[in-house]
Amino acid sequence: EAQVTQNPRYLITVTGKKLTVTCSQNMNHEYMSWYRQDPGLGLRQIYYSMNVEVTDKGDVPEGYKVSRKEKRNFPLILESPSPNQTSLYFCASRNGNEQFFGPGTRLTVL
């Protein structure tokens, strides 16, 4: 089944404790992206990657890092999480005009 997977689906952590949210797609898409979704704000793009080893900032990149060492994986790294990064995170891959989203990761930073 063609899909985008994310892990973990839920995470509660404390301020300053480094964490990684993994994202993987099995559709051989070159483009992948990370978004955060907050009530009343829609989805905001954090980072995107056009291909292996090619990444760039979206609208809200502060406090996040990404890497793209393989085509299928695009992990999101929070080196020192803060409470304002409490949010619902979505990974997506794109084919043409259409983005395919993962199931989401709900992160709480205490």
Next chain:
Amino acid sequence: GQSLEQPSEVTAVEGAIVQINCTYQTSGFYGLSWYQQHDGGAPTFLSYNALDGLEETGRFSSFLSRSDSYGYLLLQELQMKDSASYFCAGTRNNFNKFYFGSGTKLNVKP
């Protein structure tokens, strides 16, 4: 900046037609996309308009007017399962950067 405005909530009855508007203030958008998101779920792609005019996909249609910086999603023969949030999204930089509206929650009543 890049901003897309949508009504926050719309209510309609089963079997009716509803239009969800999206106005945008931005430069260089390639086109307008629409996504559906059920509560607790991931966004799913509905349609994309690159050119002015109406695109029809089954019960859903989407319209774009570049000169008016305006688009809409038209849902016909509403069903209870159409109750969801709907997001318009603009794209720039060769489909690398995406900007989402804050979403319209559609409530379909029997």
